[in-house]
Amino acid sequence: MPDKAEIDFKGIVAGFRFDGEFIDAIPYGFGHINDTYAASFRKNDGTQHRYILQRINTNIFKNPEQLMSNIEKVTNHLKQKLISRGSDYRRQTLNLVYTVTGKSFLRTGDNKYWRAYEFIEGARTYQIVENEEHLYNAGNAFGRFQNLLEDFKADSLYEVIPDFHNTRKRFQAFSEAVKADAFGRAVKVKTEIEFANKRAEETGKIVELLQNGKLPVRVTHNDTKFNNVMIDDETGEGICVVDLDTVMPGSALYDFGDAIRSGTNPADEDERDLSKVCMDLRLFEKYTNGYLDATREVLTDTEVELLPLSAKLMTLECGIRFLTDYLSGDVYFKIHREEHNLDRCRTQFKMVEDMENKWDKMHSIVNLYR
Numbered sequence: 329m330p331d332k333a334e335i336d337f338k339g340i341v342a343g344f345r346f347d348g349e350f351i352d353a354i355p356y357g358f359g360h361i362n363d364t365y366a367a368s369f370r371k372n373d374g375t376q377h378r379y380i381l382q383r384i385n386t387n388i389f390k391n392p393e394q395l396m397s398n399i400e401k402v403t404n405h406l407k408q409k410l411i412s413r414g415s416d417y418r419r420q421t422l423n424l425v426y427t428v429t430g431k432s433f434l435r436t437g438d439n440k441y442w443r444a445y446e447f448i449e450g451a452r453t454y455q456i457v458e459n460e461e462h463l464y465n466a467g468n469a470f471g472r473f474q475n476l477l478e479d480f481k482a483d484s485l486y487e488v489i490p491d492f493h494n495t496r497k498r499f500q501a502f503s504e505a506v507k508a509d510a511f512g513r514a515v516k517v518k519t520e521i522e523f524a525n526k527r528a529e530e531t532g533k534i535v536e537l538l539q540n541g542k543l544p545v546r547v548t549h550n551d552t553k554f555n556n557v558m559i560d561d562e563t564g565e566g567i568c569v570v571d572l573d574t575v576m577p578g579s580a581l582y583d584f585g586d587a588i589r590s591g592t593n594p595a596d597e598d599e600r601d602l603s604k605v606c607m608d609l610r611l612f613e614k615y616t617n618g619y620l621d622a623t624r625e626v627l628t629d630t631e632v633e634l635l636p637l638s639a640k641l642m643t644l645e646c647g648i649r650f651l652t653d654y655l656s657g658d659v660y661f662k663i664h665r666e667e668h669n670l671d672r673c674r675t676q677f678k679m680v681e682d683m684e685n686k687w688d689k690m691h692s693i694v695n696l697y698r
């Protein structure tokens with residue numbers, strides 16, 4: 329996160345159609361990619377309210393205008409669908425706040441890109457699951473999100489990060505990083521490199537089925553971390569899916585797998601005490617039930633059959649990405665301490681191992697829906 333003092337918030341907020349007088353903007357959330365702030369305003373009647381203000385990470389999203397075009401289209405689609413169902417679109421989808429010139433983003437003089445959303449109050453995101461019903465509800469929310477986008481035209485979206493979940497290509501990039509060993513770190517992570525290498529063959533399994541038409545291409549979220557769904561403070565329901573940067577054509581398996589990776593670990597993603605890290609089967613069951621209760625009629629039998637594999641491959645892929653970034657000098661994911669990416673890699677690999685040990689049980693849970 330950049331030093332707050334360096335940012336001209338007054339100038340930035342003046343560019344948006346915000347209601348009221350700007351009070352302040354404070355860093356918000358725990359994302360690894362963008363810089364997120366909660367911006368507070370005072371209205372004429374004295375009441376205060378907030379907006380989410382985000383600086384888009386243009387090191388990662390090279391074409392923010394295409395990214396914002398995707399988000400605009402997707403949120404408009406979600407809004408229309410929710411309105412037609414009589415649902416509360418102000419809380420069940422992100423709502424962009426436009427700039428004074430009517431754009432979905434503000435480009436500042438220093439060539440930074442900013443966007444804003446209405447703040448969803450009375451709900452929050454969690455880094456780890458505190459209540460297992462939340463995980464059922466998160467699964468259901470991502471499932472409903474998938475359903476609402478069922479009739480959205482995939483080819484109207486830009487592929488903002490090509491091959492985002494192409495696990496095989498992620499493995500190739502990792503192998504290149506090992507070979508280059510630009511920071512002399514490979515020697516420290518021999519065990520992790522070996523762990524990934526042993527599973528190289530498996531990395532192409534989902535991507536190949538998608539490429540040869542055995543799995544359907546759908547519009548998917550692609551970053552279904554548990555902290556990307558807002559949980560209602562009162563009802564505990566998963567009300568709104570956030571973080572739409574990576575909405576692209578993909579596989580429903582990417583979304584399921586990534587959610588299991590993040591939601592079923594009772595510990596933090598960067599926990600150093602690996603004895604605390606596992607893939608909790610009870611949480612797996614909760615998410616699977618929530619997700620399949622919303623999507624079973626939409627998913628093909630092949631998709632359902634491959635749900636456990638997707639959990640393993642998305643977790644392996646994420647671990648490989650953290651390890652690649654560690655080997656490359658921490659250029660992608662924000663880090664807050666030395667070896668942060670290595671710690672994150674280790675939790676992911678521990679989970680992969682745990683899934684391998686619980687393989688049959690994971691299948692038994694999924695098989696109830698087959």
Ligand code: ADP
Nearest residue numbers: 357359360361362445446447448453555570571
């Ligand atoms: P990143 O891409 O960096 O992960 P997110 O878009 O996920 O950024 O936002 C970071 C956090 O901000 C989320 O985890 C959530 O807690 C909060 N957040 C995002 N959008 C909203 C919103 N519209 N209303 C309230 N909180 C939000």
Ligand code: GN1
Nearest residue numbers: 358359360361362551553571574646
């Ligand atoms: C990033 O933005 P955030 O923190 O929700 C990353 C995901 C990873 C995740 C790992 C655009 O997600 O792909 O799975 O970190 N997002 C991008 O925590 O690379």
Ligand code: MG
Nearest residue numbers: 359555556571
């Ligand atoms: Mg996020």
